[in-house]
Amino acid sequence: MAKRASSRKVKIHNQYTYQQAADVLGVSVQTVRSWRQSGLGVLDSQKPHLILGFMLKDFLAGRYSQPKRRLANDQFLCMTCNAPRRAYGGMADYLPYTATRGRLEVLCEACQGPCGKFASPRLCAELAPILSIATRNRK
Numbered sequence: 198m199a200k201r202a203s204s205r206k207v208k209i210h211n212q213y214t215y216q217q218a219a220d221v222l223g224v225s226v227q228t229v230r231s232w233r234q235s236g237l238g239v240l241d242s243q244k245p246h247l248i249l250g251f252m253l254k255d256f257l258a259g260r261y262s263q264p265k266r267r268l269a270n271d272q273f274l275c276m277t278c279n280a281p282r283r284a285y286g287g288m289a290d291y292l293p294y295t296a297t298r299g300r301l302e303v304l305c306e307a308c309q310g311p312c313g314k315f316a317s318p319r320l321c322a323e324l325a326p327i328l329s330i331a332t333r334n335r336k
């Protein structure tokens with residue numbers, strides 16, 4: 198059975214090279230690189246490529262969580278409610294990481310806590326009729 202990587206040692210505010218991520222998770226560099234093909238977000242506009250800690254955590258959570266949750270396009274997983282929720286007030290912020298990837302952040306319709314998920318400009322375009330999306334630049 199394949200070794201299961203634990204994301205517990207991944208710090209959400211850190212950024213990792215492939216090697217550093219592999220060391221923290223106890224997997225090979227090839228494994229981390231292969232995750233990129235499986236959807237792990239990587240900042241590849243500079244060398245070395247960097248993986249943001251929370252993106253790695255989110256990726257691992259999505260990869261290993263059982264059973265897999267399927268959210269509708271306009272749903273977000275609220276960590277406080279531990280349930281799929283829609284956006285409070287129909288408002289969202291989009292934080293682009295690259296030209297094709299970013300994160301949509303909303304407030305939970307039930308508890309008004311922060312929720313978010315990875316998104317693409319294409320998803321934002323699909324949600325535009327039902328969500329008022331403001332693009333914020335991440336610095």
Ligand SMILES: [Zn+2]
Pocket residue numbers: 275276277278279282305306307308309310
């Ligand atoms: Zn909530």
